[in-house]
Amino acid sequence: xxxxxxxxxxxxxxxxxxxxxxxxxxxxxxxxxxxxxxxxxxxxxxxxxxxxxxxxxxxxxxxxxxxxxxxxxxxxxxxxxxxxxxxxxxxxxxxxxxxxxxxxxxxxxxxxxxxxxxxxxxxxxxxxxxxxxxxxxxxxxxxxxxxxxxxxxxxxxxxxxxxxxxxxxxxxxxxxxxxxxxxxxxxxxxxxxxxxxxxxxxxxxxxxxxxxxxxxxxxxxxxxxx
Numbered sequence: 001x002x003x004x005x006x007x008x009x010x011x012x013x014x015x016x017x018x019x020x021x022x023x024x025x026x027x028x029x030x031x032x033x034x035x036x037x038x039x040x041x042x043x044x045x046x047x048x049x050x051x052x053x054x055x056x057x058x059x060x061x062x063x064x065x066x067x068x069x070x071x072x073x074x075x076x077x078x079x080x081x082x083x084x085x086x087x088x089x090x091x092x093x094x095x096x097x098x099x100x101x102x103x104x105x106x107x108x109x110x111x112x113x114x115x116x117x118x119x120x121x122x123x124x125x126x127x128x129x130x131x132x133x134x135x136x137x138x139x140x141x142x143x144x145x146x147x148x149x150x151x152x153x154x155x156x157x158x159x160x161x162x163x164x165x166x167x168x169x170x171x172x173x174x175x176x177x178x179x180x181x182x183x184x185x186x187x188x189x190x191x192x193x194x195x196x197x198x199x200x201x202x203x204x205x206x207x208x209x210x211x212x213x214x215x216x217x218x219x220x221x222x223x224x225x226x
Contacts (some may be wrong), residue, residue, distance in 0.1 A: 012087040014173070014193065015117055018055035022196050024179045030195035034188060041164025041181040044141045045120060048128045054118030054137035055175040056089035058168050058183070060161045061154055063123075065097050069150040077148075080157035081107055086115025089174045093161030094123035100151035101126040101144045108136040120174060120181055122163040123152075139176050 018027075024040070031039045047053075061080045084090060090111055092102060103119060105127035111119060118137035124144040125131070131138050158170045166183050168174070173184040173192075184192045 014189065015055040015057075015087055018173075018175050018193065019053060022055075022175070022193070022200060024175055024177050024182050026196040026199045027175055027182045027184065027192060029199060030192045031182065031184065031188075033195060034191065036185065036188065039166055039183045039185075041120070041122075041166050041183070043180065045122065045139050045164040045181050046141070047176070047178060048125055048138045048140055048143070049132040050178060052118070052137035052139065053177045054089060055173070056087050056117035057186075058091045058170055058172045058174050059084055059088040059116075059157065060159060060163075060168055060170050061090060061092045061157045062159060062161045063092065063094050063097070063102055063148070063152050063154045065095070065099050066148075066151055066153045070153060073149045073153065076157065077102075077107075077154035080154055081110050082114070083157065084111050084114040084116040088116050090116060090119040090121075091161060091163050091168050091174060092119065092121045092123065093163045093168075094121070094152065095162075097123050097152060098142070098144070100124065100146050100148040102148045102152055102154070103138065103140065105130040105134065108134055108138060112136045118176065120163055120176060137176065139181055 028040050094102060101124040103121045103125045108131045112134060121140040123140065124142045125138055125140040126143065126145050128143055160167055160169050164181060168183050171186045173186060173189045175182050
């Protein structure tokens with residue numbers, strides 16, 4: 001684990017620092033400390049394979065249910081994926097749809113090739129074994145093999161979207177691991193990362209002393225973390 005201070009720039013270094021040094025629980029605690037108490041996505045947003053872990057800047061995508069096949073069923077979806085930049089995470093809001101799987105292997109492949117770090121889907125995904133083999137981190141509500149054509153349509157991207165019960169704006173910082181997904185508003189990123197890193201250090205010290213037999217009450221009094 002790195003002992004260097006966290007970077008402050010809004011760049012890929014922040015993503016790498018978070019993935020290597022932090023975890024979602026301490027990030028959530030830092031957000032709580034600053035009064036941002038609704039930034040953890042709902043419990044049903046889960047990694048599609050256990051090792052999935054990612055941090056990146058949100059590129060938001062929104063889609064709606066559909067009950068006919070439009071003339072151009074994939075147009076805006078293709079634009080959105082092709083617009084992904086290095087260091088970004090695709091954040092897809094579906095308005096809680098379970099009609100289709102708007103994300104799969106080919107979108108994951110295209111996203112990875114663009115330098116994206118992962119995707120969070122408030123909806124279903126497919127091609128999970130291939131996504132796992134690709135090593136592209138994806139978090140979603142479930143798995144279903146059906147295509148989106150005639151069932152759902154991407155209507156816009158880079159607009160605010162609700163995903164997992166959190167309102168996500170373009171450029172917010174998204175961090176996901178096995179515990180879940182948290183969203184740091186972009187203006188709060190440096191302070192939250194610094195607070196989370198400080199808590200990781202104190203938790204490491206607490207863990208070491210507890211393993212040596214110290215009482216929890218004494219360790220908590222010393223380091224102030226649980």
